[in-house]
Amino acid sequence: MKVKAMIKQNNVLREQMTPSNRSYMEDMILEMRSSRVEAVRAEELLLEAANLMLREQSKGKDAKQIFGEQPGDYFREIIDSIPKRPVRSQWNYYLMISWASLTSLFAVLAIAGLILLWITGSAGIFSQISLFTILLVGAGSVVIIELLMKWLSSLSESDAPKPKPFDLKGLGVYVVIVIIAVFAGAFLENLFPVISISPWVSLILCLGGGLGLKLIFFRS
Template sequence: MNTTEMIKRNNERRELLNKENLKVYEDAMIYIRLNARSEYATESILLELLEHLIEAQQHGKSAQDVFGDDLHAYCDALIADIPRQSKQSWLLDILRYTTLLFSTLFAVYTVVQLLSYFIPSLKTESISLLPFVVIIGLSGITILVVLYALKASIFGTKTWFILGIGVYLIAIGGYVYSTILFKGIWTVPINFWSCLAVTIVMFLLHQWFKRLSNKADLKLSRN
């Protein structure tokens, strides 16, 4: 199975767990996935762990019987055995999420341009390129903080989760403010068709980078 197939099977098989075991397993799953490790190897271990827990549950055992009293330490031990994500895969993931971000942004612009045919006040003739430079920097910092906050909140205080949400909202506010601050600077003309074209191109690039990243990750796991 490839990575996508393993994730799909994991989603299906998790439905066999009872409420208590599901909560424990999903905490472990999220914590392990948030580490910079090979995605293929990570999903292989998570699926194997799930099957082991399902079998134990069928014999009347709980997640605590399988993982022990210290789930945090158990997960850290598993993570230590998973190979780190390769630099090639890491770089491709950055490109993958950057193009997805731009695809999403221009999808919004496309919708606005379409609506402007019916609501003339929404018409925008040009956009500044500087806010996109700002959002690249903000998104990188935001992703790192949010991922760390999510990871820390699983076995620790929920304060980290609140901090992550706060940073995310600040990043959105920073982008909106930059569109106002840099209005009229480094502008390029836009219309419905140009926005639609950029959206499609960015989405296709996202899919391409995703395939390349999966190939690089699979190659690492098989070495």
């Protein structure tokens, strides 16, 4: 059975559960889908758990009696048995993200700079870049991609459970962090040198970066 079909079947089974059991099952789903377990195997296990839940529910049992106090307990042994990504592979993955982000940055500088150079005779702001910007794009892209992938892994293809939204307090904390990051960035940028760079040099760096991605990270 395909993943999408199993997800739909799981959704149907959850509709037959009591509200408390459904909530528990949805927490189990989020736990499993955010783990390292391969997608097809994860959905098979979730489908088995949903069927077990309904069988035991018909006998008057609730989710905690069936699976344990915490939604992740039932699958803990399976999840922990999946080997973590090797450290070297993980660093290669992070390097690829940074490399691709910097390649994109130089592509923007090249394209925008050449267009402005053709129109006005000067590349303007696209003829220089701060070392801080280079470091920020290289490191920040890794953080953003990791957060994005973690969020996407908790979602399904249909009406499966969605992650719980931030509460007001949590939102306030994130806003404060963003404000601090903006002011810190503005302050730190003045401490780093600004490099003059021709749009043509940016274009060469962009093409070189793209070639590097192909030869180093996407070799067949």
